[in-house]
Amino acid sequence: MMGNVVSLDSIFGLGELAPPAVMPAAPEAASGCSSSSCGSSDGPADMDPAVWEKVKNHPCYSEEAHHYFARMHVAVAPACNIQCNYCNRKYDCSNESRPGVVSEKLTPDQALKKILAVAQEIPQLSVIGIAGPGDSLAAAGKNTFATFEMLQKKAPDLKLCLSTNGLALPDHVDTIAQYNIDHVTITINMVDPEVGARIYPWIFYKHKRWTGLDAAKILHEQQMLGLEMLTSRGILVKVNSVMIPGVNDEHLLEVNKAVKSCGAFLHNIMPLISDPAHGTYFGLNGQRGPTAQELKLVQDACEGGAKLMRHCRQCRADAVGLLGEDRGEEFTADKIEAMGFVEYDDEARRSYRDHVEAERAGRHASKAAAQADVRDSVGAGVDPILIAVATKGGERINEHFGHAKEFQIYEVGPDGAKFVGHRRVDQYCEGGSGDIDTLDGVLAAINDCTAVFVAKIGGCPSKSLADAGIEPVDRFAFDYIEESALAYFKDYAERLGQGVVQSRAGQDAVIRTGALTARRA
Amino acid sequence: MAYKIKSAECTVCGACEAECPNIAISLKKGTYVIDPAKCTECKGHFDSPQCAAVCPADCCVPA
Ligand code: SF4
Ligand code: SF4
Ligand code: SF4
Numbered sequence: 001m002m003g004n005v006v007s008l009d010s011i012f013g014l015g016e017l018a019p020p021a022v023m024p025a026a027p028e029a030a031s032g033c034s035s036s037s038c039g040s041s042d043g044p045a046d047m048d049p050a051v052w053e054k055v056k057n058h059p060c061y062s063e064e065a066h067h068y069f070a071r072m073h074v075a076v077a078p079a080c081n082i083q084c085n086y087c088n089r090k091y092d093c094s095n096e097s098r099p100g101v102v103s104e105k106l107t108p109d110q111a112l113k114k115i116l117a118v119a120q121e122i123p124q125l126s127v128i129g130i131a132g133p134g135d136s137l138a139a140a141g142k143n144t145f146a147t148f149e150m151l152q153k154k155a156p157d158l159k160l161c162l163s164t165n166g167l168a169l170p171d172h173v174d175t176i177a178q179y180n181i182d183h184v185t186i187t188i189n190m191v192d193p194e195v196g197a198r199i200y201p202w203i204f205y206k207h208k209r210w211t212g213l214d215a216a217k218i219l220h221e222q223q224m225l226g227l228e229m230l231t232s233r234g235i236l237v238k239v240n241s242v243m244i245p246g247v248n249d250e251h252l253l254e255v256n257k258a259v260k261s262c263g264a265f266l267h268n269i270m271p272l273i274s275d276p277a278h279g280t281y282f283g284l285n286g287q288r289g290p291t292a293q294e295l296k297l298v299q300d301a302c303e304g305g306a307k308l309m310r311h312c313r314q315c316r317a318d319a320v321g322l323l324g325e326d327r328g329e330e331f332t333a334d335k336i337e338a339m340g341f342v343e344y345d346d347e348a349r350r351s352y353r354d355h356v357e358a359e360r361a362g363r364h365a366s367k368a369a370a371q372a373d374v375r376d377s378v379g380a381g382v383d384p385i386l387i388a389v390a391t392k393g394g395e396r397i398n399e400h401f402g403h404a405k406e407f408q409i410y411e412v413g414p415d416g417a418k419f420v421g422h423r424r425v426d427q428y429c430e431g432g433s434g435d436i437d438t439l440d441g442v443l444a445a446i447n448d449c450t451a452v453f454v455a456k457i458g459g460c461p462s463k464s465l466a467d468a469g470i471e472p473v474d475r476f477a478f479d480y481i482e483e484s485a486l487a488y489f490k491d492y493a494e495r496l497g498q499g500v501v502q503s504r505a506g507q508d509a510v511i512r513t514g515a516l517t518a519r520r521a
Numbered sequence: 522m523a524y525k526i527k528s529a530e531c532t533v534c535g536a537c538e539a540e541c542p543n544i545a546i547s548l549k550k551g552t553y554v555i556d557p558a559k560c561t562e563c564k565g566h567f568d569s570p571q572c573a574a575v576c577p578a579d580c581c582v583p584a
Binding site for chain 1 (some may be wrong): 525532533534535536538539540567568571574575577
């Protein structure tokens with residue numbers, strides 16, 4: 001009975017959740033001994049069960065859920081009330097994957113129809129977000145709330161979530177609570193107006209355009225006020241920060257502390273996307289984005305503060321599907337229009353969620369065993385390594401090297417395995433024949449990794465990887481990522497001891513923020 | 522006196538439409554236009570023309 005649902009082609013296999021290597025301590029407010037802290041398999045060991053219940057199926061709020069659940073953004077909010085130096089809403093390109101980019105704007109009615117159609121097609125769909133392309137709360141948030149109001153009636157199982165720059169947030173907190181929106185993302189790039197003045201040329205507030213320090217000060221105050229108002233109502237808040245080297249990179253530590261103390265649940269530090277071709281102020285003025293290592297250093301330095309999100313894909317404001325894939329082109333306005341009446345039925349989604357739930361419960365033990373094994377057999381003196389994984393979901397190594405549009409990066413060491421990020425690449429094998437240039441791009445993107453796990457790999461790329469010092473590994477094909485990573489690490493530590501392999505510490509890699517719109521292979 | 526929108530630069534975001542106190546701005550054939558008969562340059566309402574203040578493309582200008 002479950003067969004159909006589970007053999008979804010975008011997910012080869014299912015599995016339980018990643019252990020909470022970077023999970024937060026339970027919020028201070030959590031009451032005494034929660035069942036989860038006693039080792040129940042209901043949720044990650046150190047998360048407040050109430051919070052876990054809210055995030056377990058949310059691909060952006062739970063790293064674990066992102067392997068299983070899909071989100072959809074509807075672009076009903078084109079207007080904006082601030083200008084950011086990293087944004088240029090004039091530019092739109094269907095090959096671009098970045099926030100603020102959309103192919104078509106929707107009215108709330110069109111959005112509703114599209115959502116219902118997608119929900120029928122993609123049982124993994126669990127979250128509907130409104131993330132622009134402007135600000136979801138600009139222009140009084142009219143379209144945003146109109147969409148959510150209809151959705152709440154038609155498909156109450158879908159979680160609602162919105163992203164905002166925060167400027168108009170305090171005015172709308174009551175409405176947000178009223179529509180059961182229990183996840184909000186605020187983009188906060190600074191808590192110091194001096195820094196803010198270098199990021200925001202102007203804001204529109206109280207019928208005036210404000211510039212310079214005044215603008216940054218108002219924005220900062222509104223953001224923090226909105227954040228506090230939301231968290232005090234029990235609404236989960238994720239904070240996004242764009243890391244801009246030389247502008248706010250060091251400052252982000254302070255941002256992390258400040259947002260944590262105001263109750264933010266998750267902090268997502270994303271690399272600046274800066275290409276002169278996008279025509280943004282930063283792009284045109286030579287402001288560069290961070291390298292993979294710079295980004296990871298700042299993220300690592302913030303560990304222990306607000307929990308960090310490391311699996312953000314910086315999606316388009318009309319993205320559809322699992323994080324890391326974009327099926328938006330299957331659901332363009334024309335195609336939705338041509339569909340006629342769309343049935344609403346949540347049966348497939350419910351069975352899928354039940355299945356994931358069962359898988360999650362079943363996998364705690366195998367992961368814990370693999371961790372214990374590594375902890376016992378490998379000395380603490382062995383440095384952690386990075387592993388790139390070709391996967392299409394379900395926490396399994398189930399993608400062909402040549403078909404991978406991104407690699408998920410895991411850090412594995414004596415303390416366990418944890419997801420630390422993802423790297424986009426051009427597909428190496430577009431229609432069968434590998435292309436040497438894209439292979440160079442792949443090598444640059446995963447240059448800091450010791451091994452790359454794949455379901456399958458051709459002889460040629462395999463040799464090039466080995467020559468570059470990155471070991472191609474296909475012996476764990478279709479197995480779970482973390483257990484495999486731990487098994488590999490144990491073996492690696494042995495070989496390191498024998499001097500057969502060398503450590504790749506100190507390598508850096510290139511972050512590619514380009515296209516991720518290729519449809520599923 | 523009235524304002525107008527330089528349509529070649531307009532991104533059709535609609536921010537101006539929401540701010541106009543006179544409902545002078547509307548979408549016509551895929552671009553936003555200002556009805557000069559309704560536009561008062563916001564006099565009597567605000568210190569500055571709202572469409573120009575909010576427009577991210579700076580394309581709302583005196584006609
Ligand atoms: S941009 Fe980041 S937070 Fe938003 S949907 Fe994509 S992955 Fe999730
Ligand atoms: S100047 Fe004021 S009244 Fe005239 S179109 Fe712009 S917002 Fe409307
Ligand atoms: S605010 Fe400017 S860019 Fe946006 S629709 Fe109005 S005129 Fe066009």
